[in-house]
Amino acid sequence: MTASPASGPLTEGPHDPEHDPGASYALERSYVTQLTARIPSTGGRTVDHVSPISGQPLGSIPQSEPADVEQAFVRARAAQRAWATVPVAQRQEMLLRLHDLILSRREEICELICLESGKARKDAFLEVAHLAMTARYYGRTSAAHLRTQRLPGMFPGLTHVELNRVPKGVVGIISPWNYPFTLALCDGIPALAAGNAVISKPDAQTILTGLIGAELMEQAGFPRDLWQVMSGPGADIGTPMMAGADYICFTGSTKTGKLIAAQCAERLIGCSLELGGKNAMLVLRDAAVERAAEGAVRGSFSNSGQLCISMERIFVADQVYDRFVERFVARTKAMSLGASTSWEVDMGTLISQDQLDTVEAHLADAVAKGATVLTGGKHRPDLGPYYFEPTVLEGVTPDMTCFGTETFGPLVSLYRFQDESEAIKRANDGSYGLNASVYSRDGARARAMARHLKAGTVNVNEPFGAAFGSLAAPMGGMRESGLGRRQGAEGIWRYTEAQSVGTQRLLPITPPLGLSEEKYAAIMTTSLRLLKKLGRA
Template sequence: MSEQTPASGPVTDGPADPEHDATAAYGLDRSYVAGLTRRLVSTTGETVAVASPIGGTPLAHVPQSSPADVAEAFARARRAQVSWAATSVDDRAAALLRLHDLLLDRQEELIDLVVWESGKARKDAYLEVAHLALTARYYARTAHEHLDTRRVAGMFPVLTRAEVNRVPKGVVGIISPWNYPLTMALCDGIPALLAGNAVVSKPDAQTVLTALLAAQLLEEAGIPPETWQVVAGPGPEVGGAIVAHADYVCFTGSTATGRVIARGCAERLIGCSLELGGKNPMLVLRDADVHRAAEGATRAVFSNAGQLCVSMERLFVADQVYDRFVDAFVSRTQAMTLGASQDWSVDVGSLISQAQLDTVTRHVEDAVAKGARVLTGGKHRPDLGPYVFEPTILEGVSADMECFGKETFGPVVSLYRFHSEDEAVQRANDGAYGLNASVWTRDTARGRALARRIACGTVNVNEAYGATFGSLGAPMGGMRESGLGRRQGAEGIHRYTEAQSVAVQRLVPIAPMFGMSEETNAKVMTGALRLLNKLGLA
């Protein structure tokens, strides 16, 4: 395993008071942090210190919001939403195109902050910028396709004109996770804004600064600041208040929390979309290009240190290529650079917290204690960073081991042989999750056919997750306990709208005419229906 020594961050001018401003180690001076946190809706006077996974030094003291602050944030957003909804679709789309350019122009600042807050490799942080730019451009360019009033067949040709409007929900509550703090802070809110909604956002406590910088860019792009409110605080308290006030809730996180949110939304009869956990399978078929599959597996498993909802944690390999694949996969894994720094040369960054490190360590130690073999990795590396864990490949994992069916959410994968493709599909579908899958084969038609049999919301052929996640017109989300609803594509914006049908009836009523009896009217109507069917009309 190659190593990358952690880089020390730039130092600000003047001393920093560790009790009130412990940001000097990373070049986040008082005024910069204050400018970001000023956007929070918070009147409690309480703050929480947030530390970087790189070195463990505090980054900032983040003001905390109360349920009353959440209520105020929704009140502000509701006032702003009225005028924002009245803004033309073209003007809303133009703001998103400006956001696209701002993201690319300010990428160094964004990447720096993402890495300081999350500890991820710099290349993984860049992908957040790229994905958001793609999202903003896709929805801006397809705005009319998704939002324009649509004519549909009326009850009677010529006599009935029917159309469907897309009306904004109102104020959307977005609860986003720490693992992709920039992408998840904005990607679900961009279509909500385009559809004419306002947003109240609650980012994870570990990554609030990144979410606040994203909100600042929205304002710079020309989106009225009151339409995007940010609150911060404990999930049960602040998240619960969001569910209590929102017209729609978008949540990304654990399945357990998703169930709580779904129950709260059901009680209020509001909609929600939930992207939840996964134990994602990768299938390497007997005709796969072994070296290409091994390279893809390193990205599939170890991108973002495995802290990615669509990353692979179960790897099923055909008998015919198993040994060759394992040799190539282990070799590539051992060649990856590991560290916690802002350096572009790092392949696998840090886990985000002690809690995440504890989960990964527990899963590996439990598997080894029960007979699994570590082919490479398996160790915590405090010499490189407080939460750095080596990319780990396990063999011989069985159902009695914790990592067999539970989501690890770290740089750990289990290898399994399979004898037939039917067996591989069956094992891939085992368990309760169904978020993402990957199939590797030289016969892409066969790969696509096999994909239809895998119970996952997205399946990538000869790629890990980027092919579907980067195709913005393709919906992304989970089946079974991996969630409800979809982001991206038409479904990603239509979830934030109400479908409103408007029909105009001309000349004659849909009722008996000219003193006609109900019986005669029924006969006339029957004749008309037969004629329409004969003419092949809808």
């Protein structure tokens, strides 16, 4: 068990040998009070907050009222008007300070993520690293992305055109529980960099991690009203959030994403949606089997499979199928589970009873219809209430629920293929299109295959990190996996309005005095033909 930082928020709690081979930790009450003081809550309502690791209490969370959300938008609009006048270079400096703050408080943030989400510490660290990288990327590139751009005018030398990128206003960000630190902040960082304010609604199950992000923002120099955190169920505060925002960024289920898209359409505001996936890994006949098996374990069981871009279907070429299965199953069996926040744990717990029920239902349905469990398949209440073993299935058929429905848990299915075109077709089956992976020693061939996969990101010889960890590369889904892109230039442009400013010099775009419309049309026709010959766009 990792010791708490000397000045951090954690205090050693009672040892429970049934659930934790080491010590257990609880959050200091003063630390929870410090974080939750950021939540606007005039109604006095609170809800109890517990850790999924062992059900231990983490504190009481104030709940925001609809009126609190409305007032937050009033404050955010005032803050945004002032913020839009701050030079981009100063915004970048704050983001670079945020980068350093995140890394300096790494252990504290990791511990909080683990206690709230139940994930393994190594998975929590990936959130810290990804968010620091996001702050650094936009801290270095925002000015270039937002710089006024000179465009070709209608008439060379006479028409001067510039493209400005102006902020949308106040952005509403609704983030999930599975990656509570990075997803609560990574979409808001470019929103701030572009000159917007943010109203954030983290998932209730991981609200404290979202609040520590807001605290770090303020410490980096961002005005407090520029980033506000709301707490409460969507049924209570979703309506005022949708009514007040100028743009919505949502990460979560496809079902909820469709509802949000419809509400945004009603108001004619934009949205970006990163939704579900039933992601496929393809292991080709020339793949390095050991490397593919390692990637399959990481791709399938990181954060107990509670990752939108994780692998739930693995298609393996007949030539290497038996060797791959042997190594993949062996690696899966060797994984360590534990109700602990230590670095030695390979896989943590599911977040809730709902997630556990889904995994168990998908597994029971598959087994009842003839699927074979190669390893795993058991609930582990001896570790904690929601622990479930990493599970590998063989013989999954289209009539089984887990064949095409996202499980979002540590359950993966193996499929043998003989023809690569067949594998591509099977990988593209269904309505999702978020992430895919191809393993081959021939990188050029794998990259060529990627163009035929219906997925917003494709990783070669890696399950998800190569694309998601490259901040200049846009990330998002096709089909029912979402709209829009995070990261890269597209990740900041989505929070801006493109404004074209055209200036006409010397001659107006109309017939000069005394020239007939017919003669003017003839001159224009000649000019257009000439511009084509000159290669003008």
